[in-house]
Amino acid sequence: MTLSPSAFANETVIKPPRDWVLIGLWISLVVVAAIWIAPFVFIVFTSLKSTAQVTTTSAFAPPVDPQFVNYAKAWARGRFDITFVNSAIIAAIKVPLGLFISAMAAYALAKIPMRFGRLILVLILFGTMIPFQVMLAPIFTLVNGLGLIDTYPGVILPYLAFGIPYQVFILYGFFRGIPHELSEAARIDGASHFVTFRRVFLPVSLPVLAALFILDFVATWNEFAMALVLLQDREMWTLPLGLSAFQGQFSRDYGQLNAAIVMTVLPATIVYLIFQRYFVSGLTSGAVKG
Amino acid sequence: MASVTISSVRKTYGAVSVIHGVDIDIRHGEFVVLVGPSGCGKSTLLRMIAGLENISAGTIAIDDKVVNHLEPKDRDIAMVFQNYALYPQMTVAQNMSFALELAKVDKATIRQKVDAAAAILGLEPLLDRKPAQLSGGQRQRVAMGRAIVRNPKVFLFDEPLSNLDAKLRVAMRAEIKSLHQRLGTTVVYVTHDQIEAMTMADKIVVLNAGRVEQIGTPLELYDRPVNRFVAGFIGSPAMNFLRGTLQVDQAGLKVASGSVIAIGAYPVELTGRTVEFGIRPEHIQVTETGGLDTLVDVVEPTGSETHVVADVAGEKLVALIRRRMPISVGDRLPIVFEEGQGHLFDAESGQRLILSSGQA
Numbered sequence: 001m002t003l004s005p006s007a008f009a010n011e012t013v014i015k016p017p018r019d020w021v022l023i024g025l026w027i028s029l030v031v032v033a034a035i036w037i038a039p040f041v042f043i044v045f046t047s048l049k050s051t052a053q054v055t056t057t058s059a060f061a062p063p064v065d066p067q068f069v070n071y072a073k074a075w076a077r078g079r080f081d082i083t084f085v086n087s088a089i090i091a092a093i094k095v096p097l098g099l100f101i102s103a104m105a106a107y108a109l110a111k112i113p114m115r116f117g118r119l120i121l122v123l124i125l126f127g128t129m130i131p132f133q134v135m136l137a138p139i140f141t142l143v144n145g146l147g148l149i150d151t152y153p154g155v156i157l158p159y160l161a162f163g164i165p166y167q168v169f170i171l172y173g174f175f176r177g178i179p180h181e182l183s184e185a186a187r188i189d190g191a192s193h194f195v196t197f198r199r200v201f202l203p204v205s206l207p208v209l210a211a212l213f214i215l216d217f218v219a220t221w222n223e224f225a226m227a228l229v230l231l232q233d234r235e236m237w238t239l240p241l242g243l244s245a246f247q248g249q250f251s252r253d254y255g256q257l258n259a260a261i262v263m264t265v266l267p268a269t270i271v272y273l274i275f276q277r278y279f280v281s282g283l284t285s286g287a288v289k290g
Numbered sequence: 291m292a293s294v295t296i297s298s299v300r301k302t303y304g305a306v307s308v309i310h311g312v313d314i315d316i317r318h319g320e321f322v323v324l325v326g327p328s329g330c331g332k333s334t335l336l337r338m339i340a341g342l343e344n345i346s347a348g349t350i351a352i353d354d355k356v357v358n359h360l361e362p363k364d365r366d367i368a369m370v371f372q373n374y375a376l377y378p379q380m381t382v383a384q385n386m387s388f389a390l391e392l393a394k395v396d397k398a399t400i401r402q403k404v405d406a407a408a409a410i411l412g413l414e415p416l417l418d419r420k421p422a423q424l425s426g427g428q429r430q431r432v433a434m435g436r437a438i439v440r441n442p443k444v445f446l447f448d449e450p451l452s453n454l455d456a457k458l459r460v461a462m463r464a465e466i467k468s469l470h471q472r473l474g475t476t477v478v479y480v481t482h483d484q485i486e487a488m489t490m491a492d493k494i495v496v497l498n499a500g501r502v503e504q505i506g507t508p509l510e511l512y513d514r515p516v517n518r519f520v521a522g523f524i525g526s527p528a529m530n531f532l533r534g535t536l537q538v539d540q541a542g543l544k545v546a547s548g549s550v551i552a553i554g555a556y557p558v559e560l561t562g563r564t565v566e567f568g569i570r571p572e573h574i575q576v577t578e579t580g581g582l583d584t585l586v587d588v589v590e591p592t593g594s595e596t597h598v599v600a601d602v603a604g605e606k607l608v609a610l611i612r613r614r615m616p617i618s619v620g621d622r623l624p625i626v627f628e629e630g631q632g633h634l635f636d637a638e639s640g641q642r643l644i645l646s647s648g649q650a
């Protein structure tokens with residue numbers, strides 16, 4: 001079989017027309033991404049420059065002679081060995097625990113008929129409306145009264161108190177959207193509420209849970225104000241506290257400062273990369289009926 | 291196999307009453323269809339049998355054991371939902387084995403039961419797929435498989451076919467029926483589709499507005515509907531109704547326009563009563579001469595038969611004609627009602643007037 005040249009000519013004619021909306025979207029996406037990435041590039045580049053290079057080269061010029069020693073020095077001077085461990089312990093306990101409690105509370109409120117369910121929900125949602133800055137002084141008094149200043153529970157408990165309401169709020173809405181036949185099928189299959197929650201609801205909610213996990217991890221990891229008030233002993237400081245002291249102390253050493261920032265941000269980035277695949281895959285599956 | 295006895299069951303939501311005292315006896319191995327218009331309480335009744343809704347009053351017994359206060363899992367029932375309610379994150383095999391796993395059945399037995407159910411339903415090649423990767427009909431089968439593996443005393447179905455396309459629905463209908471014959475398990479099946487009810491049921495329960503209208507075999511309901519509602523609900527195309535005053539001396543019915551339509555002989559004591567005369571479309575015959583003079587309004591050929599909507603003395607009648615004949619809109623078509631096929635209902639109460647009428 002041979003194709004005449006005109007057949008090819010026809011094919012080029014049939015090519016779909018350019019979608020200008022799509023092109024516009026792509027351009028704006030690239031612009032937005034560039035705006036977001038610029039500071040990050042700046043920080044990474046600067047973290048690898050010596051003080052002399054910082055002042056003599058442009059901010060976006062790649063480091064010619066990478067000063068990895070900045071990281072080692074920043075680690076030592078910023079007492080990262082202490083603050084990093086403190087932050088890690090607090091986040092590792094607070095984030096999963098808070099999410100688990102929130103999910104259980106949201107399940108109970110959404111799926112178990114209770115006499116005062118509505119009232120409890122409203123009370124919890126009320127918690128999302130209180131700006132915690134207003135509560136800093138009362139929280140200090142409370143935590144102090146409990147003798148928990150400068151302890152892990154002393155920060156973890158207030159973190160939980162402020163994190164849970166908005167997580168319950170989001171998960172409640174999500175659980176309500178799960179067809180009630182699904183929990184009824186589980187009930188007929190002999191599942192208790194807890195089994196239904198763990199085996200049916202949690203897997204279905206993986207995308208939301210992953211998103212909440214990322215958000216909550218970043219928020220907890222970077223939290224500053226409450227930690228500043230509740231953790232006074234330098235041995236208990238978290239990363240953001242260490243970073244702030246760092247800034248005052250070595251304000252002219254931009255290389256080390258930026259190395260410290262990179263090390264602070266890195267764990268949050270890693271958590272994001274680990275968990276984002278769940279919510280991307282979650283978006284494409286999980287249909288209940290068709 | 292099990293019997294299900296529903297006695298004086300009521301359901302109220304706060305002040306709203308949706309089931310007003312229902313009695314149904316379901317025998318061992320029977321295929322019972324609950325049918326009725328939307329919102330009549332079919333699902334509510336089924337969910338009460340399942341244990342998903344509280345029973346406001348009355349009792350439900352499975353095998354003579356009152357189950358009012360038993361959890362669903364302790365009632366030994368399995369339910370198939372309209373939207374299948376498959377666990378989206380589990381594979382087909384996991385979906386089917388979930389109940390057994392929770393009941394702490396050992397792994398080998400679970401495998402064996404899942405394989406057996408999969409073989410019955412032709413699901414073997416799909417066992418490792420997730421529900422999202424299945425077609426509607428396949429999901430439907432998985433939902434049934436999930437019910438079968440538990441080997442329950444009673445299967446409960448809530449409109450299991452209404453999400454399927456027409457052709458698949460017919461196929462699944464036959465499949466469910468043959469499954470029932472094979473397993474012999476008692477089935478309570480809810481549908482609003484009277485054809486599904488007629489084709490599948492051993493016994494049909496017609497519900498309307500939270501009350502039982504009639505219980506009987508498909509043909510009993512078809513031939514001897516006890517009231518106007520059942521008569522109109524069962525059968526497609528629906529029964530024709532003519533409202534008027536009985537003129538027994540003329541063997542006719544005086545309709546709104548003042549004309550008297552010949553409907554055949556009825557006991558003389560009924561004369562002067564306001565009634566509704568019902569006649570099924572297939573009991574209307576086209577005659578050569580005589581009969582009622584009608585004017586053809588609509589002609590709908592389906593191939594095997596032709597539905598003709600005709601106007602007689604200001605009343606519309608649907609006739610179902612099996613014979614091929616040239617009929618077109620605007621034709622004058624003489625018809626007769628088949629002898630002894632009419633149904634008489636009291637216009638006021640809707641109750642059947644002469645129980646011996648019809649094919650009795």
Ligand SMILES: Nc1ncnc2c1ncn2[C@@H]1O[C@H](COP(=O)(O)OP(=O)(O)OP(=O)(O)O)[C@@H](O)[C@H]1O
Pocket residue numbers: 303306308326327328329330331332333334335482
């Ligand atoms: N939680 C509830 N509160 C109040 N009324 C309810 C509730 N659930 C159902 N109803 C009412 O009960 C009646 C029966 O509902 P049901 O779901 O049993 O109808 P159905 O016969 O299954 O109808 P369909 O064919 O549309 O599924 C309806 O009128 C409905 O409005």
Ligand SMILES: [Mg+2]
Pocket residue numbers: 332333334448
């Ligand atoms: Mg229903």
